[in-house]
Amino acid sequence: MKTVVYYFIFAVLLASCGQSANTAGKKNIKSKTQQLNIKGSDTELSFTQKEIEEYLKKNPDASISLTGGGSSVGITALIEGNTDIAMTSRDLTTGETNEFGEKGGGIKKMIVAYDGLAIIVNPANKVDDITMKQLEDIYTGKIDHWNDLQGTNQKMSILSRESSSGTYSYFKEHILEGKSYSSTITQLTSNGQIVESVSQSPDAIGYVSLGYVNSKVKVLGISFDGGKTFVEGKIENVKNNSYKIKRPLYYIFEENNSAKADPFVNYVLSDSGQKIVETAGFIKVK
Amino acid sequence: MRRLRKIIEKIVEGVLAMSAAITSITVLLIIIFLFDEGLSIFSKKPVDDDTVIAVNSSNPVSKLTGLQIKDIFDQKITNWKQIGGKNDSIKLFRLDEAGTTFTEQQMGSNFERLAICVDSYVVRTPGVLLYFSSKYIPKDFHGKRIEIANITPYSFLMGKQWFPTAQPVAQLGVLPLILGTLWVTLGAILFALPFGLATAIFMAEIANHKVRNYLKPVVELLAGIPSVVYGFFGLIVIVPAVQKIFNLPVGESGLAGSIVLGIMALPTIITISEDALRTTPRALKEASLALGASHWQTIRRVIVPYASSGITAAIILGIGRAIGETMAVLMVTGNAAVIPHSYFEPLRTIPATIAAELGEAAYGGLHFKALFALGCILFIMTFIINLIFEFIAKKKKY
Numbered sequence: 001m002k003t004v005v006y007y008f009i010f011a012v013l014l015a016s017c018g019q020s021a022n023t024a025g026k027k028n029i030k031s032k033t034q035q036l037n038i039k040g041s042d043t044e045l046s047f048t049q050k051e052i053e054e055y056l057k058k059n060p061d062a063s064i065s066l067t068g069g070g071s072s073v074g075i076t077a078l079i080e081g082n083t084d085i086a087m088t089s090r091d092l093t094t095g096e097t098n099e100f101g102e103k104g105g106g107i108k109k110m111i112v113a114y115d116g117l118a119i120i121v122n123p124a125n126k127v128d129d130i131t132m133k134q135l136e137d138i139y140t141g142k143i144d145h146w147n148d149l150q151g152t153n154q155k156m157s158i159l160s161r162e163s164s165s166g167t168y169s170y171f172k173e174h175i176l177e178g179k180s181y182s183s184t185i186t187q188l189t190s191n192g193q194i195v196e197s198v199s200q201s202p203d204a205i206g207y208v209s210l211g212y213v214n215s216k217v218k219v220l221g222i223s224f225d226g227g228k229t230f231v232e233g234k235i236e237n238v239k240n241n242s243y244k245i246k247r248p249l250y251y252i253f254e255e256n257n258s259a260k261a262d263p264f265v266n267y268v269l270s271d272s273g274q275k276i277v278e279t280a281g282f283i284k285v286k
Numbered sequence: 287m288r289r290l291r292k293i294i295e296k297i298v299e300g301v302l303a304m305s306a307a308i309t310s311i312t313v314l315l316i317i318i319f320l321f322d323e324g325l326s327i328f329s330k331k332p333v334d335d336d337t338v339i340a341v342n343s344s345n346p347v348s349k350l351t352g353l354q355i356k357d358i359f360d361q362k363i364t365n366w367k368q369i370g371g372k373n374d375s376i377k378l379f380r381l382d383e384a385g386t387t388f389t390e391q392q393m394g395s396n397f398e399r400l401a402i403c404v405d406s407y408v409v410r411t412p413g414v415l416l417y418f419s420s421k422y423i424p425k426d427f428h429g430k431r432i433e434i435a436n437i438t439p440y441s442f443l444m445g446k447q448w449f450p451t452a453q454p455v456a457q458l459g460v461l462p463l464i465l466g467t468l469w470v471t472l473g474a475i476l477f478a479l480p481f482g483l484a485t486a487i488f489m490a491e492i493a494n495h496k497v498r499n500y501l502k503p504v505v506e507l508l509a510g511i512p513s514v515v516y517g518f519f520g521l522i523v524i525v526p527a528v529q530k531i532f533n534l535p536v537g538e539s540g541l542a543g544s545i546v547l548g549i550m551a552l553p554t555i556i557t558i559s560e561d562a563l564r565t566t567p568r569a570l571k572e573a574s575l576a577l578g579a580s581h582w583q584t585i586r587r588v589i590v591p592y593a594s595s596g597i598t599a600a601i602i603l604g605i606g607r608a609i610g611e612t613m614a615v616l617m618v619t620g621n622a623a624v625i626p627h628s629y630f631e632p633l634r635t636i637p638a639t640i641a642a643e644l645g646e647a648a649y650g651g652l653h654f655k656a657l658f659a660l661g662c663i664l665f666i667m668t669f670i671i672n673l674i675f676e677f678i679a680k681k682k683k684y
Contacts, residue, residue, distance in 0.1 A: 072451075072646030080649055093453075094381065094419060095334055099648070140360065157535035162621065163451050164646035178380075179360040180452055183462075186536055186632040187621040189642065193521075200526055203535040 035063040036264060040074020040087035041166050042190050043115060043209040044249050047280035048087060048268075054276060055267050064264065068190075071166025078252060079103070085261050086252045089115065089166035089209075090173075106255040112268050114283040116210040116238035117167065117245040120195065120217040122202045127151040129230040131223040135175055138205065141182025146203065158185040159194050159206035167191075170247050171207055210235060211281030239283055249282070317665070324662035327442070327655040331434050332456045334652075336420040339454060340429040342412045347371040349433045352455040353447065358415060359454070366413060374413040379404075381418055397422070405429070417454045442659065448623035448634070450643065450653045458656045462623045464663060466540075466633035467609060469626045470619065473544025474551055474608040479601060481548075482555030486600075489556070490563035491585055509553035517617035520546035525618055534630050538620030541629040546614045551604035558603060562596020563589055595678050602675045606668055612637040636664045 038048060045068045052064050067083075074086035079099050092100070092109075100107050119130060127149045137143040138158060147153045160181060161168040172181065188194050194206040199216035210233065213219055221230035224244050237243035251268070253261040267273045274284040332352050333339070339355065341347060347369060350358075357363040358376055367373045384393065384400060387407065393400045401424040408414050408429035416429060435441070437458060445459015485505070489498050524545050529537030566589045574584040590597070620632025621642065640657050647653040 069645045076646055076648050098336070098419075155535055159536070162642050163449075164643060169451075178453070180356060180449055180457075183447060183449075184622055184624050186538055187634075187642075188538070189616065189621075197536060197538065200529060201534075201536045 035065055036085070036260060037065050037067075037083040038085045038087060038251075038264075039067045039069065039077045039083040040085075041071040041089040041249065042068045043089045043167060043211070044087040044113075046211060047113065047277050047282055050276050050280060051264075051268050051273055054272070055264060058267075059263075062264075070162065070164030071169070072164045075252070078254070084253060084257055085265070088250045088252055089247060090169045091250075092252070100254075103254075108253055108255050108258060108261075110251045110265055110269070111248040111285055112251050112265070113249045113274075113277045113285060114238070115247055115249050116233065116235065116243055116283070117171065117207055117247065118210045118213050118233045119205065119207055119220040119222060119245075120198050120213060121205050121220060122198055122200075123216070123218045124202045125151060125218065127220065128218075129221040129223060131227045132175065133226065135222070136177065136179070139171070139176055139181055139185065140179050141184060144184075152203075154203045157201055157204045158182070159197055159204055160185045160187050161191075161194070161207075162187050162189055167207065167209065174245070174247075209282075210238065213281070235281070235283065246283075320658060320661055320665060323655055323658035325659070327458075327652070327659045328437055328439060330437055330652060330655070332437055332458060332652065333434055333454055337454050338416065338418050338420045338423050339432045339434065340408060340416040340418075340423075340427070341432060342408055342414055343428060343430045344412055345371055345430060347432070348430060349435070351435060352441075352457060355434070355455045356447070356449070356452060356457055359417075372412075376415050377411055377413045379407065379411075379414050379416045379418075381422070384422075442656075443663075446625060448639070450647075450656055456652055456656075458652075460636075460660060460663065462625045463634055463636050463639055463660065465625050466619075466623075467635040467637070467664075467667070469629075469633060470540050470543045470547060470615060470635055471605055471608045473540060473629055474547035475601060475605055477544055477548030478551045478555055478604055478608075482552050482600070482604070483559060483597065485552075485556050486559040486563055486597075487585060487590070490560045491581075491589065505553050505556050508549070509557075513550065513611060514613045514617075516546055516550055517614035520614060520618040532630060536620065536632070538618055538632050539630050540619060540626055540633045543615045543619035543633070543635070544629065546618055547608040547611055550611060550614065551608045554607050555600045555604040558600035559593065559597045562593035562600065565596070566592045595681055599675055599679050602671055602678065606671045606675070609671065610637055610664060610668055612641045616641050636660050640664075 038052075045066070048066060052066060056062060056064070071086075071088035071090050074083060074088055075092065075096055077083040078086040079096070119135060121127060125146070127146060130149065134143060134149060138156065139160070143149070144156050144158070145153065146156055160171070163169075172178065186197075188197060188206075191208045191212040194208050195212055195214060195217055198204045198206045210219075213233075219233040221232045222243070222245065223230045231237050231243045233243060238246050251261075251265055253265070268277070269285065274286070277284050339350075345366065347366060350369065354363065354369055358369075359378065363369060363376065365373065365375050379387070384404070388400070388403045392403050400422045404416070404418060404422055405424050405426075405428055408416055408427075414429075434455065442458055442460060443464070444461055445457065446461050447457040447459045448462060449457040485501075489501055489505075493501065520542060525537035525542045527537075528534065528539060528542045528545070532541070570588055570592060571584060574588045575581075579587065615635050616638035619635065619638065621634045621638060622632040623634045623639075624631070626633040640660055643653065644657055647657055
């Protein structure tokens with residue numbers, strides 16, 4: 001008799017589990033229809049987070065989820081329909097444009113900010129400037145000692161982002177001119193990790209968005225004319241276009257989804273939204 | 287009443303059998319899915335479907351390996367002579383260059399005449415290497431298309447370059463990743479084995495009850511810490527420490543990965559070898575002591591040899607734990623896809639590669655399949671480890 005009672009209790013428990021799981025599932029679906037999903041570039045993560053905080057203050061009913069992972073992760077998610085807005089720090093490749101074309105409906109590409117790419121080294125490093133050619137040679141593996149740049153006789157430790165990063169692709173296209181990275185470079189998973197690692201190693205060199213630069217690292221001046229003049233990596237120089245490693249940061253979404261995406265994107269493009277972009281260390285669009 | 291009870295028992299037995307069946311089927315399905323996705327990479331070419339790579343029809347070169355094409359686009363190969371052609375420099379021609387080569391008038395405002403422009407360009411440029419989308423290649427194309435070899439198991443397993451997103455030809459060589467995984471696992475075991483074994487012997491034989499009762503939960507607690515926490519700990523504490531102590535240019539290295547993985551494998555090694563040590567029959571121990579052997583001699587000559595198969599099993603399970611670890615190694619090993627030569631350089635493991643790249647790989651694409659093939663390799667590795675474990679655990683002697 002006792003066992004029968006136990007079975008009964010067990011069965012009731014099982015049933016109630018199923019019940020509660022069901023209701024939980026329903027709740028999820030309900031909130032999902034309102035939730036705006038944003039995914040992609042780690043570079044854009046920092047200011048987008050602040051934009052969302054401010055946006056939610058004004059629209060307490062809205063629900064937004066934000067995930068990083070890299071520009072390619074965001075674009076792949078948008079193609080597969082797993083996100084509403086993809087943040088990307090590089091343009092779409094022809095392959096990706098084709099995939100959106102096959103899906104139909106068209107996409108909207110909004111530039112929400114501009115970003116300068118800083119080349120950073122440890123403050124203890126004697127080298128202050130670098131030419132574009134040297135930078136290319138470092139990352140393609142032709143130069144690997146600091147004395148090639150009038151520095152100490154130490155081997156460089158060359159830091160890069162992961163291949164999912166838009167910064168990785170941008171750097172490959174525009175600084176390496178499409179050539180492959182050397183396979184010996186160290187790949188780290190975020191801007192923050194590169195800054196941290198460079199601040200700890202006297203022989204490291206890395207590239208990060210200007211918005212992530214802090215006092216623990218030194219930004220190298222860059223020569224775009226083969227060593228005649230050097231331009232400091234500063235926001236002002238990016239603004240007046242003398243510092244040429246400048247790239248647009250996009251929000252991309254599908255046109256038939258714009259009703260859902262527009263309110264937030266418009267907020268980011270508004271004056272108060274652009275102010276947040278500026279305080280985060282990026283350059284506003286207008 | 288009795289009949290009711292019998293029926294209920296039958297139902298419960300049925301439910302249990304069902305759960306077992308569902309579990310086995312799920313496992314089988316996962317394995318089938320894994321190998322189905324992973325093995326399909328071997329029938330593919332390492333380029334996008336609509337990529338066309340072509341040369342002038344007078345060019346004697348008709349086949350290029352993926353590596354040669356990469357070297358050409360990296361401008362390491364600049365003359366056709368280097369790859370068995372005529373003495374003529376290679377002129378790359380990509381879609382991006384169309385805008386600077388042809389005027390808008392020539393191409394047409396919607397690129398409707400681009401295909402004709404491309405065709406005539408290839409015909410009049412003997413040294414051209416064309417990389418274009420098939421959309422802009424005319425039907426009566428006068429150039430010669432270059433054959434690109436399919437991915438073979440040999441080129442996949444023995445290839446030394448891992449550039450899955452390289453354009454136009456993806457480089458899918460997993461040898462550095464396999465060796466990186468094995469290398470960091472070996473380091474982890476070399477690090478964890480002395481510590482683990484020493485702790486196990488201490489807990490089983492030397493420590494008194496009080497210490498042991500305190501130590502055991504602590505070790506088990508170690509197993510419950512999420513791996514991302516280990517990774518974070520490694521990044522903040524071990525990476526800078528390794529960098530300082532060994533005076534390395536950068537602390538993210540195989541050594542840092544080995545230490546973190548070693549710590550993660552410790553609980554497995556300690557608990558299993560301690561259990562093995564404890565199963566030594568009392569009679570054996572007492573016989574040894576009665577013969578005049580000291581406590582330490584008994585441990586060294588009787589208890590450890592008796593438990594050796596259990597200890598081996600512990601090591602192998604520890605390897606199993608370390609080999610598949612993802613988050614922690616991703617954060618501390620530096621992820622450079624090179625064949626490791628020392629513990630002081632960054633390396634890249636299979637699980638870290640899958641974790642870092644799966645998000646960006648388009649569903650069903652080449653990169654996606656390559657990552658699944660990596661998953662297959664990892665599965666085979668852990669499967670072999672488990673087989674060895676079974677074999678050793680069964681071989682219990684005495």
